Structures are given as structure tokens and as C-alpha cells.
Amino acid sequence: MAGYHNFSMSNNAVDAYHRGLLPASKAAREFGFKSTAALRSCVRSGEWHHTSKKFNATDFFDVMEAIEDAEWRDIASWKPHLTRRGWSIIRGYIREKLREQMIPCVFYQSHHKSRYARLMGFPDSFVIPVSDTQAYKQFGNSVVVPVVERIAKAVVETLVTRRTP
Numbered sequence: 001m002a003g004y005h006n007f008s009m010s011n012n013a014v015d016a017y018h019r020g021l022l023p024a025s026k027a028a029r030e031f032g033f034k035s036t037a038a039l040r041s042c043v044r045s046g047e048w049h050h051t052s053k054k055f056n057a058t059d060f061f062d063v064m065e066a067i068e069d070a071e072w073r074d075i076a077s078w079k080p081h082l083t084r085r086g087w088s089i090i091r092g093y094i095r096e097k098l099r100e101q102m103i104p105c106v107f108y109q110s111h112h113k114s115r116y117a118r119l120m121g122f123p124d125s126f127v128i129p130v131s132d133t134q135a136y137k138q139f140g141n142s143v144v145v146p147v148v149e150r151i152a153k154a155v156v157e158t159l160v161t162r163r164t165p
Contacts (some may be wrong), residue, residue, distance in 0.1 A: 013058070021046055021060040031063045032086015042066070042078045067093050113139070121145040 024036040024045070033039040043066040045059035067075065067090065075094065079087055113128055113135040121144045128135050 013060070016047060016060045019062075020064060021062050023058045023060055027061040027063050032083045032089050033081055034083055034086075038081035039063075042081055064093070068097060121147070 022030060024039055027033075027043075028036045028039040031039070033042070039061065040059075043061050043063055046062045046065070047060045048057045075090060078090065082090065113132050114124070116136060116139045117126055117128060118124065120139050120142050122139075130138065
């Protein structure tokens, strides 16, 4: 879209704002980079647009996309370029990204200790005489008996079939 919005910014720049892209100065402030130079050393600019009547070409950055595309070691290299606040912001985004990708697991949810006992192979009649905290620790340190039983049976079957000619 050609033209200017309120005689100060191109319509394309306005569209970039709506898509979440930010100019270097605003992106550096919002994400806690120490300077725009620090931002430029970590994140590549995605686009450029005119942002004034003087046709200033301004780089626009998509820091969120950079976080999503980067590996953890790449983001860890950003740390010297970030303020303390910036590092906690970036870590928060990474944490959310990992939560979205994480496979739901029953151990991440809060359950009653009898459910943990059942997951570890204990019968429903098993009595748990200790506190919840202690029970969770003990079930976490226990061995899943049905799994061990199946492994043992498979080993025995393999040994028996190998012995018979």
C-alpha cells in the first residue's frame, strides 16, 4: 500500500507494526537490549520502511520470530547484550515456548498419591502410610514392577530360544 499514514509513517510501516515488527529503538527497549547496536548484533532485521516525511529508511525487527527460530545456545550468546530485565524477558518467552512444545505428562499435573502409586505399578489395595510429599518422593524412587517383570520375561524367553537348537 503506497502512501503515508498521518504524514509521518508509510502505510507499510504501519502494517509492520500491526504484524508485531518493531523499529530498532523500540525493539531494544521492549526486549531489554543494552542498545540498538546490541540488538542488531543478535537479531537480523526483517524489513525496512519509511518512518518520516524525510523518507528515513528504518529497519524493523521481529524479536519473537528470532527467539522461536534460534537454538538455546544462540540465545545464550545474547546474554552479554541484554540488561537483567531483558534476560528475564527472553527467558520468559523461551519458557513459554518450551511449555507449548512439551508433551503433556501426568507427572506435570497435580494428582493424588494413589494415582502415582497406580502409575508405578502398585495395586489399588496398597496402603500409603506416609505424607503426600514423602509418598511422591518414594514413588519417584521406586521401580515400576510390571515393566521389570516384562523385561525379565523377555530375557528368559530369549535365553530359552537360544539354548534350544
